[in-house]
Amino acid sequence: MFAKIEVNGEGACDLYRWLRSECPGDGETSDIAWNFEKFLVNGDGEVVVRFAPQTTPEHIVEVLPEYI
DSSP states (O other): OOSOOOOSSTTOOHHHHHHHHHSOOSSSSOOOOSTTOEEEEOTTSOEEEEEOTTOOHHHHHHHGGGGO
8 A cells, every 4th residue: 555656657557547547637748747646536436626736635625616
């Protein structure tokens, strides 16, 4: 559970490949740019939004009702 994994590239973990494909982000690439990038998955298993690393948990709580 606490082992280092790849989140970008050919060796990326299947979970992160799926997250990136479902919500590729705003940049030229779907790569995860830095630690603490966040994905919100709804109750149906759909990725509904991707938050930048700088996004605070407090901000997510404020906008969460938009995605429920």
